[in-house]
Amino acid sequence: MLEACDITLGYRRGESVLRGISLQLAAGEWLGLSGASGAGKSTLGQVLAGHLAPRRGSLRLDGAALPRRGLHPVQWLPQVPELAVNPRWRIDRVLNEAWSPSAAQRRRFGIGDAWLERYPHELSGGELQRVVVLRGLAPGVRYLIADEISSMLDAITQAALWQALREEAEARNLGVLVIGHDAALLQRLCQRRVRLERGQLLASS
Numbered sequence: 001m002l003e004a005c006d007i008t009l010g011y012r013r014g015e016s017v018l019r020g021i022s023l024q025l026a027a028g029e030w031l032g033l034s035g036a037s038g039a040g041k042s043t044l045g046q047v048l049a050g051h052l053a054p055r056r057g058s059l060r061l062d063g064a065a066l067p068r069r070g071l072h073p074v075q076w077l078p079q080v081p082e083l084a085v086n087p088r089w090r091i092d093r094v095l096n097e098a099w100s101p102s103a104a105q106r107r108r109f110g111i112g113d114a115w116l117e118r119y120p121h122e123l124s125g126g127e128l129q130r131v132v133v134l135r136g137l138a139p140g141v142r143y144l145i146a147d148e149i150s151s152m153l154d155a156i157t158q159a160a161l162w163q164a165l166r167e168e169a170e171a172r173n174l175g176v177l178v179i180g181h182d183a184a185l186l187q188r189l190c191q192r193r194v195r196l197e198r199g200q201l202l203a204s205s
């Protein structure tokens with residue numbers, strides 16, 4: 001179980017974006033997170049993945065503090081994959097940075113063999129997104145924060161990405177927080193949904 005308790009965070013001297021947020025995500029659960037643009041969804045996702053330290057509050061994984069070093073068991077998959085890769089590395093190196101996905105896994109995520117020799121700018125945004133998602137599934141990862149990962153994909157590629165992710169998540173009992181604006185998508189993917197509004201979480205239909 002991933003638990004966030006009383007998370008409060010504001011940027012610089014501004015108002016708090018997150019105000020005393022508590023959240024639980026169980027192993028194997030898919031939880032949808034929506035909210036207006038600027039509500040703080042990515043901020044919360046980055047706190048959960050250890051990229052941002054909250055001003056107040058705590059995070060626990062199965063009752064223990066999260067590790068400060070090494071592979072983080074909560075991986076944030078960002079909306080803009082270009083910002084998550086080294087532009088000077090070929091895709092082969094990018095993909096194999098933390099672990100070595102099999103050829104079958106590459107195929108399930110629709111990653112072409114010919115892409116491996118290319119540089120990130122030689123892939124489309126949607127193609128690079130699939131590389132970044134598969135890269136984030138290293139053994140030892142227990143929870144994923146999927147932050148609007150499919151918003152730049154066409155409907156068929158989007159469905160294929162979620163299917164591949166669902167298969168991996170089911171096989172490994174991964175918990176997934178799906179951040180998005182598409183209510184129909186969240187309803188389809190997630191058993192439970194919450195909404196971020198004025199820095200607080202509300203149950204959502």
Ligand SMILES: Nc1ncnc2c1ncn2[C@@H]1O[C@H](COP(=O)(O)OP(=O)(O)OP(=O)(O)O)[C@@H](O)[C@H]1O
Pocket residue numbers: 011012017035036037038039040041042043044
């Ligand atoms: N590094 C930063 N420095 C200062 N303010 C920031 C920073 N990152 C985000 N913010 C502000 O924090 C608020 C929440 O941003 P965040 O990206 O978490 O929202 P979001 O709900 O994910 O939005 P969107 O749906 O548009 O992606 C916004 O007002 C944003 O301008």
